[in-house]
Amino acid sequence: MSDLLERLRGRGWRMTAQRRVVAEVLNGEHVHLTADEVHARAVAKLPEISRATVYNTLGELVSLGEVLEVTTDKRAKRYDPNAHRPHHHLVCARCGAIRDVHPTGNPLADLPDTERFGFTVSDVEVTYRGLCPNCAGA
Amino acid sequence: MSDLLERLRGRGWRMTAQRRVVAEVLNGEHVHLTADEVHARAVAKLPEISRATVYNTLGELVSLGEVLEVTTDKRAKRYDPNAHRPHHHLVCARCGAIRDVHPTGNPLADLPDTERFGFTVSDVEVTYRGLCPNCAGA
DNA sequence: CGTTTGACTTAGACAATGTCCATTGTAGGA
DNA sequence: TCCTACAATGGACATTGTCTAAGTCAAACG
Incomplete structure (x- = not known):
């Protein structure tokens, strides 16, 4: 789990208590917290951490x-620590629950040249929407 | 072009100068304005229109x-009047220009059951990102 | 046509999210 | 241990959006 901290230190990232706490909060699968949620959890571990620092650290x-x-x-941006496996998202339209998903196929290949308007297309982002088991059952 | 106005009136929508102006501003292909931009253009035609009315009308x-x-x-939500032909979006990462695109294939079919986590998936939203001809040339 | 009525509009206060800046604190090297 | 550049702080500010109370008007009715 200190993979992340190791990598960061190796890149010359100056390590501080605040940054460590933010990195710890963002850990795990299917984690998609807003900046405010990250701040709330960080405060639980380090009460004097400021909002600005959380925003700065997330940005970095x-x-x-x-x-x-x-x-x-x-609403708010969310932060997803699962940056090293490309993936897309499945979102519950009712409660907002988010899961990481890995569709087959390559949507980039599905965009014909005639539909590219001269753009240099480099990335695709796919968001599936529906109802999670909980919300669908109700 | 009054297709929209006709349809709305037919649905019992009460027609006012403000609503007409908002509907007129949202007209055309590849139009993706923010609420503020809609307000700015509406004010040009009807100076006393208020922000709240623009938000209300867009919501309706x-x-x-x-x-x-x-x-x-x-940043801000954008409003796309091209609601009657399903499409996705191609966005310039530099200047934010947006084009409507129509990829081939069906991303819904590319999400295996094992990747659905019990969700009832009903919709997909695809956003392509890249550089527009202008920004790529620079 | 004039009246009437409830839907529409307005201005501004408020809320949520995010950014910026001047000041203070500190990690890590010499 | 001391220095210094980089990081953290807190609070003001900006942007986007929502809400409310009071005034206004579209359109139905006679």
């Missing part, structure tokens, strides 16, 4: 490619 | 299925 982790920004709903 | 158009909400960037 995104720049370093260690964490992905996800915008599945129109 | 979305509820009626006449306009789609698009969240390609993490």
